[in-house]
Amino acid sequence: MNLKKAIILRTWIAFSFVLLLAGAVLWKGFELQLFEKDKYTAISNEQSTKWHDLKASRGNIYSEDGSLIATSVPRYEIRMDTEASGVDQDYFKAHVDSFAFKLSLAFPERSKQEWQRYITDARSRREGYLLVRRDVDFETAKDMSSWPFFNLGKYKGGFIKIEKNKREIPFGELARRTIGYVNESGVKVGIEGTFDSILTGVSGKRLEQRSYGGVWKPVKDGNEFEARNGLDIYTTIDINIQDVAEAALKTALLNNNADHGCAVLMEVKTGAIKAIANLKRTSEGVYEEAENYAVNEFSDPGSTFKLVSALALLEDKLITPEDTVDIEWGTTSFYGQKMEDAHASATRKLTFADVFEHSSNVGVAKAIVKAYKNSPEKYVDHVKSLGLNKVFDFEVRTPNKPKIKSSKDKDWYATTLPWMSIGYETQISSMQLLAVYNAIANNGVMMKPYLVKDIKEFGETIKHFDPQILNKAVCSPETVKQLKKLLEGVVDHGTATNLKGLSYTVAGKTGTAQIALSAAGYNKSSHKASFVGYFPAEDPQYTCIVVVNAPSNGIYYGGAVAGPVFKEIADKVFATNLSLHKGIVAPKNVTSVPSVKNGYRLDIKNVLDKIMISSQTLTGGAETEWVTTKKDAFSIDLKEISVKEGLVPDVSGMGLKDALFLLEKGGMKVAVEGYGEVYSQSIIPGSTIIKGNTILIRLKV
Template sequence: MTKLKGFGFKRYHLILLGFVTLASIATARIVQLHIYQHEFLSEQGDARSVRNIPISAHRGTITDRNGEPLAVSTPVVTLWANPKVLINQKSRWSELAKVLGESEKSLAERIEKNAQREFMYLERSMTPERGQAAQDLRIPGIHVREDFRRYYPAGEVTAHLVGITDIDEQGREGLELAYNEWLAGVPGKRQVLKNLRGDVIRDVQVLQNAKPGQSLALSIDLRLQYLAHRELRNALQEFKAKAGSLVIVDVKTGEILALVNHPTYNPNNRSTYSAEAIRNRALVDVFEPGSTVKPFTIAAALGTGRWQPQSTVDVGNGVMKVGRYTIRDVSRGGVLDLTNVLKKSSNVGVSKIALDIGAEPIYTMMQQVGFSTDTGLGFPGESLGYFPAYRRWGSAEIAAMSYGYGFSITAVQLAHAYAILGNNGQSSQLTFLQQEKQGPSIPIIEPDISHTVMEMLRSVVEDEGGGGVRARVPGYHVAGKSGTAKKQAASGGYTKDSYRSLFAGVGPVSEPRIAVAVVIDEPREGGFYGGVVAAPVFSRVMAGSLRLLNVRPDNLAQQVVKQGQVVRGGRS
């Protein structure tokens, strides 16, 4: 009996000792956790409940020179979900599907496919109203993030120039891409407290404010852009042409006032987005410029001193053999002075002049006016064109170069070259950005030579029988030159019936303000000569632009051609 009592007493003390030991261990662990591991545990707890979430930054606005918006960012909502949580809310999928505007079956497939993940997009770029409707459902696992979406008020009219962004508001085409770093804002961060399901239950603090992007004021005049867009589109429809480009340049400042292409696309509706439609042909497509370069061959000849404005050249019957090639004129001319070489657009006449002065003056002139050289615009994907080294030119190459074959340029380069003629032979740097003051210019052509050539080109437009009579502008003296270039065939050589119709010119002659270049690709009906297809577009765009810019008329005494009267000439 005494032994049993002793055993019980020992067991009691053993149990008591065990409790004391456990209590001591627990106390020691609590002390360890709260004193020695407090910082670690706090960080681990925060990692499971405190989150840093981004604050979207507002992308900078793009405007035209008058402050009209061309690209703006509007508030939108991104709806996302935690599929691991949402998978357990099947009874409410139908409500969510209704807000999203998709079938319950489609939504279910998406959720089940991502059931093992913790993140999936439900819909991006929702309107704030629809995002709020989704939030109001209070379905566990559904989350909302504020974002921005790019919107282009002018739509297809400025699409090729302004470009587009992707869904994350990063530039992907055009000036949106070229100036992405300038336009893009810097996202901010805010600290929030979330529950175990990932729902935000409290905003803690803003760690970094979002920095909005900087705005960009373009040189484009939206009024001129709409005008050019409309007239180019109408011409393509009239002549059933494949494509076209039109560029307007301020001759003094080098600012590009309008740049349009067709076909085009609506940047607000990506279903119209295609490689063919998105190409900025005015800067990317290269072509042989044909007779539009003849004024620069004449300028090169005048610069050598071997030729004077009154100098003459005998073009005979309009046919000339150079090596194994035959050069032909559209019309016979006999003996022509330099003005009539341009008015008649004589290939034979300009070839004889070029062969007399040699390759170097022509090469130098073409390079200096910017043909096949870098424009300095920095536009993504811009082409330079092609110009061969003159030391490899034979007689046939010299002749061909003189009337616009054997090298390639862009529509912007063509407009810039004519802007140099209109600016007393001075070259101003081309730019897409609005200039507060006129920048420095580089002398390219002697002023008296540029004036002489401008007067020749005025005769091309205003004198009867000239190749540019359809380019006349009521109330203004304008100068310009048409061109018609056969297109190269894919297999080599030239096609038989595919042409580019061109016209480039400057107005008004008394005090030049703008240069305009028109390129129409493959007109199929109603003619193909530049003087027939492209010159009327130049006329309407030049007339509208000068009036919109409040440029004073310099030819009020001009007899305006009555509507419907047939105007002869204008073939080249």
């Protein structure tokens, strides 16, 4: 009996304990629901939702005429919500076969059966963010929107399209190093690097929720902050001249089996860079834009530096062009160090003008030593007054610095002054030297070289960069006049006679320098050939420098190696710039009417006026800003284009410049294919503009 009672007691104790435990659990659950629900709900939400950055579209970079030279082309990541509200099981079964067929045609890495199984299995797993394909182009993504399922849209059909812009350079290697890049490691090069913060824009944010399988997908409650796309950069580059500069430089490098080189064309009165080519021979033997030598390479300039020495002598009135210099038949020595001219002279004495025109090392060095032997720092001051000891605040940054020795430096030797006077023991860049020659062409006014003229947003100018003067007078007007005559003499009867007798006049200086081997002196078998000059000589409009490093086919003089590149670039400029032509009388009557692109009415009218089609020949009386054009035998009719705010304009028949202006002004990003005039656009004219959306326009001649 006692045993029975003991068993019953223990049973009740165990049962009571279980009841108490169950009660405690129930109470805790009740307490959580009643008092701490909000706290744990917040924790749950925090763990299952997050804000995702929406990357802004990077701004475009344009040439002077509005041609795209760097752009972000829309590429898409396509995903599918297999549980979309508009796709029930019956609809899914009826259309999955045709959907898989479409996928297999567009993306043949999977067969139709494999695609069907992939989609069906994902639906059975209730995947709401299934990856279909990465890196899809604009046209394919557009076509996919008409496929089964996807034609129902994002929410009903599960069509998720994520834009991921890809940076492309439409003109390939042209100015590629100057355009530059920004990579994932944070390296910033060229215009892309300097203006990275402006081109990048401001990222947006979107609330996303973790779905089945740990995949994050957007929350459909409007929790999204739009990204602000980057601004556009408009450069001074003339893409047609850039093309010629690259081709001419490449030909010279190939013909002379050279290592690398550069060519830069600058507008005299403004300092605007119209073309900048940099080519380097790769290990495969091809030439590519691998380094911006015009800006980054600081080296001995050689004989082109003799202009600086001539400027110092003439400005200090320590010599005149008519004074004679004893060149000792082209060979002399300074403090036991032998100096020679490139060629022995038939005469012992030359005028200083002849010394300069025939690039006598001995003549220039002796004149400088005679003038500044007792005050070398005065000569150095002239060099520094030209800004050659400083790096320009240029849009293409360089980590390197010039080196101009001072007579107070430890490495200043007795031989430094004579060798410095002919372009050795001095490290400067091609861009610096170009600015000096440009100053002489510009009557002594030194302009800051620049590449970027405007920053724009949707076609509207946000910031404009005006030409800047670095030095109002590098020397006196009299010295400028004397230097110009010396530079003209180099072409007329000196070392650059191969540039004489062209359709335009040229003034400049050849350069040939031995390449330095660090502390080991100079390599007598390796040279740098160069030419710096301007044209037309009587009214300079453009200055150009060409440098070819390490030509190895036996010819290494500046006139022979670099001169032809200068000529080819100048020929292109002269052929396309009618203002450089003289003696051409415009015809009084026009016998045929040219074809004219659709576009801005005032621009069309100005062009017609210039080619002698008077405004009276225009019929139709259109006074709108934007017009289409239609020609007959004697006139051009203008018809109004309806351009309404908030609606996509019709840009068919327009040139790229006008089309870009209209579309970007409306707030759209523009992708471009081809060149010539617009023949198609991806968004129908008259549609409502969604700011920031990308429209593709195709052009053809």
